[in-house]
Amino acid sequence: MPESKNFHMSPGEFRRYGRAVVDWIADYYETIETFPVLSQVKPGQISDQLPDMPPETGEAFDRILKDVDDILLPGVTHWQSPNFFAYFPANASGPAILGELLSAGLGVQGMLWSTSPACTELETRVLDWLVDMLALPEGFKSTAKGGGVIQDSASGAALCAVLAARERVTGHGVNVKGCREPLVAYVSTQTHSSVEKAVKIAGVGSDNLHLIPVDADFALRPEALAEQIKIDHKAGCTPFFVCGTVGTTSSNAMDPLPEIGRICREEGLWFHVDAAMSGTAALCPEYRHIHAGLELADSYCFNPHKWMFTNFDCDCFFVKDRETLVRTLSILPEYLRNTASNSGEVIDYRDWHVPLGRRFRSLKLWFVLRHYGVEGLQHHVRKHVQLAQDFAGWVDAAKEFECVAPAPLNLVCFRHTSGEAFNKELVERLNRSGKLFLTHTTLNDQYVLRMCIGQTHTDERHVKRAWHLIQDTAEKIEQDGLVP
Amino acid sequence: MPESKNFHMSPGEFRRYGRAVVDWIADYYETIETFPVLSQVKPGQISDQLPDMPPETGEAFDRILKDVDDILLPGVTHWQSPNFFAYFPANASGPAILGELLSAGLGVQGMLWSTSPACTELETRVLDWLVDMLALPEGFKSTAKGGGVIQDSASGAALCAVLAARERVTGHGVNVKGCREPLVAYVSTQTHSSVEKAVKIAGVGSDNLHLIPVDADFALRPEALAEQIKIDHKAGCTPFFVCGTVGTTSSNAMDPLPEIGRICREEGLWFHVDAAMSGTAALCPEYRHIHAGLELADSYCFNPHKWMFTNFDCDCFFVKDRETLVRTLSILPEYLRNTASNSGEVIDYRDWHVPLGRRFRSLKLWFVLRHYGVEGLQHHVRKHVQLAQDFAGWVDAAKEFECVAPAPLNLVCFRHTSGEAFNKELVERLNRSGKLFLTHTTLNDQYVLRMCIGQTHTDERHVKRAWHLIQDTAEKIEQDGLVP
Secondary structure, three states: OOHHHOOOOOHHHHHHHHHHHHHHHHHHHHHHHHOOOOOOOOOOOOHHHOOOOOOOOOOOHHHHHHHHHHHHHHHOOOOOOOOEOOOOOOOOOHHHHHHHHHHHHHOOOOOOHHHOHHHHHHHHHHHHHHHHHOOOOHHHOOOOOOEEEEEOOHHHHHHHHHHHHHHHHOOOOHHHHOOOOOEEEEEEOOOOHHHHHHHHHOOOOHHHEEEEOEOOOOOEOHHHHHHHHHHHHHOOOEEEEEEEEEOOOOOOOEOOHHHHHHHHHHHOOEEEEEOOOHHHHHHOHHHHHHHOOHHHOOEEEEOHHHHOOOOOOOEEEEEOOHHHHHHHHOOOOHHHOOHHHHHOOOOOHHHHOOOOOOOOOHHHHHHHHHHHHHHHHHHHHHHHHHHHHHHHHHHHHOOOEEEOOOOOOOEEEEEEOOOHHHHHHHHHHHHHHOOOEOEEEEEOOEEEEEEEOOOOOOOHHHHHHHHHHHHHHHHHHHHHOOOO | OOHHHOOOOOHHHHHHHHHHHHHHHHHHHHHHHHOOOOOOOOOOOOHHHOOOOOOOOOOOHHHHHHHHHHHHHHHOOOOOOOOEOOOOOOOOOHHHHHHHHHHHHHOOOOOOHHHOHHHHHHHHHHHHHHHHHOOOOHHHOOOOOOEEEEEOOHHHHHHHHHHHHHHHHOOOOHHHHOOOOOEEEEEEOOOOHHHHHHHHHOOOOHHHEEEEOEOOOOOEOHHHHHHHHHHHHHOOOEEEEEEEEEOOOOOOOEOOHHHHHHHHHHHOOEEEEEOOOHHHHHHOHHHHHHHOOHHHOOEEEEOHHHHOOOOOOOEEEEEOOHHHHHHHHOOOOHHHOOHHHHHOOOOOHHHHOOOOOOOOOHHHHHHHHHHHHHHHHHHHHHHHHHHHHHHHHHHHHOOOEEEOOOOOOOEEEEEEOOOHHHHHHHHHHHHHHOOOEOEEEEEOOEEEEEEEOOOOOOOHHHHHHHHHHHHHHHHHHHHHOOOO
């Protein structure tokens, strides 16, 4: 068959179109503030513009790229906009994007050490670096008995932690015999839903996830945890797992790790710590207090794909005892046997998470760490925290607004004093304006606005403008009156 | 703080370095055959060249890219080499790589419809297209009661299938109460290990995964399945799940889907079909017989990241009853509530898999489908199958070699007639040569070589050269004699 009709993109075409996409992205970032942050399309609006039937013959790349602009872009919510203050950030950066590109180009599958030694060894080294960079306990290093691995998300990390905990408490029996014991796991009422999902997936059941009440600052109350564990023991259940959070999703509350950790030690429970967004703050010595007590944890995760300029997916999951994790997830069919694995000298990361296959994700993380250096990362974390603190100050100083939770880092929870309907209308109008995007939560049965500052290019002017817009919009609602 | 010292990669730098990485990848593909396919490094060899401590200050991007060449590249196993015949392929292509790049650049988080409608709607449409392209049952379409979703891997798909099956059989109780019933799942002795992993994760226990024997062609024996289900019922267990495989990992065996499907219907078991690599063959009408009986399946997956030119990760998972899947995995905390989700008019894909966050993965798949068109994809699938059939013919014609399993598509299992030690030495020498990479398996207690043809740029000359190299190496071993 003639080479000319082989349908592949030729190297020359790849260079040309590759440049076009690189330029597209650079242009996108230069104009990103001109798009409405939250996509304004209606359900089905993008779908309706896509053909019902797949393309029979190939199309020119230029045309595909044009459809990205014409069809897709209106349906994009611009997570990389400096005016994105919703949820948690999912920030990206030049070096991360290029790391992802290189990873896609190499196209290696790092399931085993032998299927690309560099993929495994770079990941191990970079995750050991992070232990130093965040001043995490030395026991999380691969040079000790622990180690780190890149997971897809904090959900994946929570699932692996629950599974390893489940296996440890049942004397390595559950994997073989099934989950027959009434196991009990503990989180606070503020813990991320991913732990409930993990407990359901693991066959423990959400009835057996006990929600511990929180204090006035929305942090888990350790004495309530201790009490509940006693009750569950008496009821014939087997407590096995606690998740503490460094920076809850709703309000960035900090659970008291030292107290929770001591209870877990005494009771022999697995202690997992989820610092998905806030862990990054520990790059700066002045914020490292958030990790006090972490030496008592069995596992820990934080997401460079949230606040460390590394595009999704990149969750860093650390365990103190890698042997238990690997035993929990390891399966060794004949077709994956190889000399290196048999030697016991290497790490096969497929045994550290659910999927077998894995991309070369440490590449983008390595690019980010080397491009910015610790110094550059600290600079931006400090700036974001400072901007959030400024914002909290403006809210406090305004008579119609109030902060409704402590703002230890880069998230401010606040509300207008005029009640739920007013605040709902406020969020609605702000997001419909396209000028910024923020989301809500509920704290103490109050509808609350969340202002999370962590996008790569968010500067003082964006936060100032957001505050003015919030004030102006509130005034406008007051003038208009609320439609009941 | 001065803009000049903001540590970010400027748009101008991004354009320059972006081009550099695009050119690096183009150069890589043009020279890929000069590298040893299987990395020849020793454990620790890459690690030893990486600094112990993280970089304090940022470094120039050129220097980082130089280290990719100098430090990492020797540790890369070249999955994209046309001389890669190991495991299953994980092929990539120009449009897929550029789709991944664009996805990283946009950096959207598609957890909810509202967090980027285009991310959800393009995925739904492209997966509906695939139902047409592969002539899958119409019930897998989103326009029916089913639907498709991109998962990270066939492991993730198998886990979701097991979880939905577990939930369905227990009357929606396991998620709440925990997995107390003795559930039983069924696979053949040849089924991929990911199903065992899923059964362990779900708390069912590997003791409760019953391995059904296979026939002479390594396909599951349906009468043995029916018999085992009867035995398990009598023992007070609850059969709930069967996985059939279209193209087993070891030998590409085809399980008899119609017979398995009928048993599942009669017994009310969830029937999952794993066609990870081989599903792609159904692009061509002449190979669609591999999916006969698929209309009886509850769920199905195949991996465009194996044999459809779309870089990892991209597993397409289809269910016939999306309501059960969503109910199994759905959790709705306040901070994720939004108008669109409440309306019930949209898909929120976070409820279709384990992770909450998700990349814009349909972009690369869309790029591939549009760049190649059905015609281009068919061309390459046909070529790969033809090359494998040619190879099988050469093996059959050679007196010292024999095929040891049917080769229905692009995988040939074969051996030298001189026994296990000889074949082990053969694989070892071939892979050490760096000229190709193939792996082994065990079939009927025989050590067997696997030649899997599916890399993007594998042409006739590569397969011919591989066969000559195999023959020459075998001759050399005969001359040298085996070291005992």
